[in-house]
Amino acid sequence: MNYSKRNRRGFLKNTAALASLAAGGAELTKAQTPGTPAKRVDELIAYGERSRYVNSIRVPVSERHSPDEFGLTFHVLTPLQDSVGIITPSSLHYTATHRGAIVPDIDPREHRLMIHGMVDRPLVFTMDELRRLPYVSRIHFIECLGNRARPMHKTVQETHGLTSCAEWTGVPLSLLLKEAGVQAEASWIVAEGAEEVKGASSIPLAKAMDDCIVCYAQNGEPIRPQQGFPLRLMVPGFEGIYQIKYLRRIKVVDRYYMTYDDYGHINPDAKVAALTHQIGPKSVITFPSGGQQLSGAGFYEISGLAWSGAAAVGGVEVSTDGGANWQKAELRSPALSMAHARFGFHWNWDGKECVLMSRCTDELGTVQPTRAEIAKYWNEPVEKVRVRGADNSVQPWRIASDGSVHNGLS
Amino acid sequence: MVFPKVLAVAVLALCPPAWTQSPTYKLGRSPTAEEIRSQDIAISPTGKELPAGQGTAKEGATLYVRKGCAGCHGATGSGAHAPTLISRKGPQTATAVPCLAPCVNDSNTMGVHSPFATTIWDYINRGMPLGKEGSLTPNEVYALTAFLLYKNDIIKKDELMDARSLPKVKMPNRDGAALPPEWKHGTPRLQGYP
Numbered sequence: 001m002n003y004s005k006r007n008r009r010g011f012l013k014n015t016a017a018l019a020s021l022a023a024g025g026a027e028l029t030k031a032q033t034p035g036t037p038a039k040r041v042d043e044l045i046a047y048g049e050r051s052r053y054v055n056s057i058r059v060p061v062s063e064r065h066s067p068d069e070f071g072l073t074f075h076v077l078t079p080l081q082d083s084v085g086i087i088t089p090s091s092l093h094y095t096a097t098h099r100g101a102i103v104p105d106i107d108p109r110e111h112r113l114m115i116h117g118m119v120d121r122p123l124v125f126t127m128d129e130l131r132r133l134p135y136v137s138r139i140h141f142i143e144c145l146g147n148r149a150r151p152m153h154k155t156v157q158e159t160h161g162l163t164s165c166a167e168w169t170g171v172p173l174s175l176l177l178k179e180a181g182v183q184a185e186a187s188w189i190v191a192e193g194a195e196e197v198k199g200a201s202s203i204p205l206a207k208a209m210d211d212c213i214v215c216y217a218q219n220g221e222p223i224r225p226q227q228g229f230p231l232r233l234m235v236p237g238f239e240g241i242y243q244i245k246y247l248r249r250i251k252v253v254d255r256y257y258m259t260y261d262d263y264g265h266i267n268p269d270a271k272v273a274a275l276t277h278q279i280g281p282k283s284v285i286t287f288p289s290g291g292q293q294l295s296g297a298g299f300y301e302i303s304g305l306a307w308s309g310a311a312a313v314g315g316v317e318v319s320t321d322g323g324a325n326w327q328k329a330e331l332r333s334p335a336l337s338m339a340h341a342r343f344g345f346h347w348n349w350d351g352k353e354c355v356l357m358s359r360c361t362d363e364l365g366t367v368q369p370t371r372a373e374i375a376k377y378w379n380e381p382v383e384k385v386r387v388r389g390a391d392n393s394v395q396p397w398r399i400a401s402d403g404s405v406h407n408g409l410s
Numbered sequence: 411m412v413f414p415k416v417l418a419v420a421v422l423a424l425c426p427p428a429w430t431q432s433p434t435y436k437l438g439r440s441p442t443a444e445e446i447r448s449q450d451i452a453i454s455p456t457g458k459e460l461p462a463g464q465g466t467a468k469e470g471a472t473l474y475v476r477k478g479c480a481g482c483h484g485a486t487g488s489g490a491h492a493p494t495l496i497s498r499k500g501p502q503t504a505t506a507v508p509c510l511a512p513c514v515n516d517s518n519t520m521g522v523h524s525p526f527a528t529t530i531w532d533y534i535n536r537g538m539p540l541g542k543e544g545s546l547t548p549n550e551v552y553a554l555t556a557f558l559l560y561k562n563d564i565i566k567k568d569e570l571m572d573a574r575s576l577p578k579v580k581m582p583n584r585d586g587a588a589l590p591p592e593w594k595h596g597t598p599r600l601q602g603y604p
Contacts, residue, residue, distance in 0.1 A: 070482070070491070070492075100540060114445070116446050121440065122440060122441050122446060125437065125438040129437045129438055132435075133437060134435075179436075181432070196537070197543055198536040198543070198544075200452055207593050210595050248449070253454065258455055258525065258526050258529050259452060259533075260529060260532065263523055263524040263529050266583075267588055270588035270591070271603070273591070274590065280599055309599070310597065369603075369604040373604040
């Protein structure tokens with residue numbers, strides 16, 4: 001089935017229909033504040049939009065062109081410097097596409113999810129059938145394994161913008177697998193998308209039966225196309241590539257399948273291999289962060305995000321002296337399992353140069369490491385340390401005496 | 411009768427979780443065999459999903475040009491816009507050469523890093539060529555896979571690749587690949603790190 005071709009035609013047809021609707025639409029004139037651009041009444045009523053004075057936007061990852069030379073493969077960063085609370089608006093959620101893929105335009109009426117392989121009853125579900133089943137709504141972060149701070153990065157959007165957090169709604173994968181009847185010898189699943197390159201990952205069956213969700217909604221509305229419309233597999237706490245967009249197929253199998261998306265995870269060193277699936281405890285200060293400017297000495301509320309791929313956030317500490325002393329920060333949001341949590345910390349800046357840091361301890365007691373601690377683990381000099389697997393190292397922000405904020409890694 | 415009870419409990423504890431059960435909601439329909447076959451494109455390292463067909467590197471060299479692979483990957487398999495298909499020699503160190511994503515480790519090409527040749531067959535079949543993904547016949551995929559294996563010095567030019575021979579290809583990284591550890595709810599990714 002060629003989704004992209006058929007749906008490109010469908011897209012053109014819909015655009016034409018919208019244009020003719022707009023031509024006949026009523027003009028709004030009277031009720032406007034002077035200076036507000038003219039909007040049609042039906043537009044104002046139908047789907048709200050943010051103030052034109054709010055201009056927080058996503059930006060592409062600097063190291064990889066978005067799109068690439070082929071007009072494909074986007075890696076786009078969430079503006080964490082502007083974030084408040086724990087929910088990332090769907091329009092600002094980070095997005096990354098498979099190499100060779102662009103956002104497919106899928107008609108949900110034609111989309112199907114097939115479950116087969118080592119099951120007693122292979123099943124095909126329509127979207128309508130999936131929506132009839134019991135569902136859950138859970139708040140979870142998704143983070144790309146490529147989310148690693150580099151000295152050249154200026155802002156928290158660049159250092160950490162490949163993580164976002166949303167409310168995801170759908171059918172527990174365990175429910176669907178039980179409907180199909182998983183056979184006793186099964187140990188893995190292969191989940192696969194419907195985009196051009198049919199991105200597929202091997203996922204442990206234990207995880208699939210534990211907390212994975214076949215999602216059709218994000219933040220209270222159908223999942224956005226960039227996020228996998230109409231169906232996305234949520235694999236809480238695992239790195240982004242596992243969260244299969246455009247989910248079309250789940251095959252229950254008895255081994256790791258070593259797909260194209262899998263093979264990069266393997267490593268001669270079992271320790272490195274272990275660090276590349278689940279996200280470790282991590283946090284970052286979003287205010288003040290790189291590129292921002294403090295207006296002078298005095299009170300500031302340090303604000304940041306903390307998360308862990310294994311559990312809920314247990315606590316966050318902040319250091320205002322480059323890691324010499326750590327003090328407890330306050331959680332300003334619920335600490336949900338495998339979700340961003342918001343922390344705050346009262347801070348009176350004395351106007352002198354200093355380095356701010358945060359570190360997360362998750363409910364299992366695992367502590368986010370500094371780069372020095374990681375260097376010690378791998379027995380490497382700290383200035384040359386290569387952070388293996390998913391990078392969850394502590395991020396330093398250097399406050400200069402003029403109030404400008406800089407990446408402490410540079 | 412203490413013993414049998416203890417034994418029964420022990421046996422129950424050893425059994426795998428009882429995930430097999432009867433359906434509760436009875437939604438969804440059974441796919442036809444043809445529906446499953448047409449979508450069943452994930453190829454196991456055992457090769458059990460591989461279709462009939464065959465190809466050699468010699469045939470693959472012709473297809474590499476005719477199907478447009480050379481246009482993106484370069485006439486020699488590297489040095490063009492698309493990721494290189496030819497491995498570097500020596501130990502894997504830095505990501506100097508664009509890796510065939512995901513760049514999780516400092517991985518080199520798929521030919522070197524993947525421990526199974528089935529990964530290459532699987533990806534050419536599902537993801538290539540650009541804009542005509544999934545259009546290659548099994549024979550063409552076998553031939554192109556053979557060509558890439560040959561170009562990476564893994565098989566000989568006239569070695570026939572088919573459903574039997576491909577999974578048996580000894581990849582350079584066959585024994586150098588640690589798989590992800592067994593996943594358990596509520597456990598850190600690596601005990602003692604850092």
